[in-house]
Amino acid sequence: xxxxxxxxxxxxxxxxxxxxxxxxxxxxxxxxxxxxxxxxxxxxxxxxxxxxxxxxxxxxxxxxxxxxxx
Numbered sequence: 001x002x003x004x005x006x007x008x009x010x011x012x013x014x015x016x017x018x019x020x021x022x023x024x025x026x027x028x029x030x031x032x033x034x035x036x037x038x039x040x041x042x043x044x045x046x047x048x049x050x051x052x053x054x055x056x057x058x059x060x061x062x063x064x065x066x067x068x069x070x
Contacts, residue, residue: 010044018045 011019020040027038034056038048
């Protein structure tokens with residue numbers, strides 16, 4: 001019986017068009033209804049979330065609260 005354990009980086013097998021640059025974890029693009037946020041997916045590639053204006057504001061408020069008073 002042979003058991004082989006190897007480290008696998010899924011992005012090595014994906015086209016550059018479907019993965020984030022190594023130095024980026026996310027990208028935010030404003031649109032007419034709110035924004036689109038693309039995240040580097042831990043399994044390789046990316047995942048995109050589209051938020052309307054209310055969701056965008058709520059996300060901004062929650063992120064600001066993280067850095068606020070403790």
